Amino acid sequence: MKNQSYVELTNILKQKIDRLLSEKIVDYMIVYEKGSLWFKTRPKMIRKQTDMEKVIWNRYCQFNLSTFLKSLSGKDENIGIIAKKCDLGSIVELIKNNQIKKENLYILQVACDGVINWQKLENLLGTKVAKAIEVEEDSPNLVIKMPERNIEVLKNDCLPDKCLICDFQPSPYANDFLTIVDEKIEDIKEIKSQPLPNLEPLDNMSYEERLGYWLKHFSRCMRCYACRNVCPVCYCSTCMFDGQEGLWISKESKTSDNYVYHLTRAFHVATLCVECGECQRVCPVNIPLMKLNSKLAKEISDTFGYQAGLLIDDLSPFKTYCQEDPDEFK
Ligand code: SF4
Ligand code: SF4
Ligand code: SF4
Structure with missing residues (x-):
């Protein structure tokens, strides 16, 4: 997905969350917000529509937000959560093991074709990612804009192992699946073949x-x-x-x-x-x-x-x- 696609998807996401909160379908949403550095994101719980500006969706949303659901079981509130395909598995396990009730959960799955593991990217660059100004996509590469020059790296080399075998498909357990019209799941799928990890x-x-x-x-x-x-x-x-x-x-x-x-x-x-x-x-x-x-x-x-x-x-x-x-x- 290109940088522009993430901007569009973030806007669609904000509109969706705004509706979920205003219609009181959820009491709060667990989302991503910008982290302390440009390539980092962090979890955020939002209850007010005025917090909407903080919502972000990009290639750095690697954290599995479902880990917060563990501490919320037993509370009588409806929770919305943003989930990638790989996060859905743990949500399924939490429901199965009575840690959270499906009826109290609104799962908003967002289209994802891989998150950047910035530690892997740093190893490839041989320097701190913080020094980069921006990362752009020029498939199959990522273009890292450094102050003095641009460096191209293969995108798949910067993805966590799980992304290399992911099928990105919408989960039957998601209440909604957000993607953008010009970037259908089939189009963003790339060659992913490695059985991982190699045991x-x-x-x-x-x-x-x-x-x-x-x-x-x-x-x-x-x-x-x-x-x-x-x-x-x-x-x-x-x-x-x-x-x-x-x-x-x-x-x-x-x-x-x-x-x-x-x-x-x-x-x-x-x-x-x-x-x-x-x-x-x-x-x-x-x-x-x-x-x-x-x-x-x-x-x-x-x-x-x-x-x-x-x-x-x-x-x-x-x-x-x-x-x-x-x-x-x-
Ligand atoms: S050092 Fe690593 S393996 Fe050991 S407890 Fe911490 S995170 Fe776990
Ligand atoms: S890989 Fe397994 S053990 Fe590790 S955090 Fe995920 S669910 Fe837990
Ligand atoms: S590509 Fe698949 S495995 Fe990788 S972060 Fe996205 S949903 Fe998870």
Whole structure:
């Protein structure tokens, strides 16, 4: 989508939200607003039409807003939320797991053909994105306007992995789908083929090598819990890792306890994880968490034919029992 298309889509979005608020279809909307730097956005809740000017929609809206729905369950208000196709999966899981009622939710899906991962862009540029004046699209490239010259990079190289396999289609669970007439979904679709993340190298390792791989990464973990806090489906009101010192693991960040934290969290979200990639995106030390999440998702899919985030009526294998389920514990 070109820069101009984002401007048009933002205007349509504002008109839509204005109507939702004025007709009291929703009490408030969870939207994106401009962040502290030009290439950043941040979540915002708006209740008043006078806040409408703050609403923004662009290639930097990478945050999954549905993570805020976790703390809103039980409140008797109608909530509107802007969602990308990839955010719909976690919303489906929150509805399925009684964290939010579908009837209290207005899901406004917005056409999206990829968000820019500015960390990836910075790696390509070899300098801070903040130095750039603007980024424009000249498909299949992005033109980065730097003060002294323009740099062209392949757009797909700047997208999060999830965008490379996304089909952008409207979700059956969205109340509305906003796109623009001259840029239909079929037209914005580009070559996206990589199966991600590539789990083969890890699968081909011996047990000892794999353990060494993860211990090396977990030893770098600071236990800042950003990965847990940002995760839209990590919704326990009291997390076992916030309990009393020494109850499960120490508060100290040491490899053995970090290992317990990561394995426990991976199993807790095993049938809920929609592979949105948020946990890995926010990790300050770049731990490849998606390799762990996607491995579990793949095992669950291969074993039970179940995929999280697809269908509201499709119960998780943890909640069902079937005579035909493989029973390898005998
Ligand atoms: S995964 Fe799809 S919907 Fe989500 S940001 Fe990427 S292109 Fe957009
Ligand atoms: S975000 Fe990274 S450093 Fe923080 S707890 Fe998670 S894995 Fe560890
Ligand atoms: S990818 Fe990470 S943040 Fe997203 S649902 Fe899975 S565990 Fe949570």
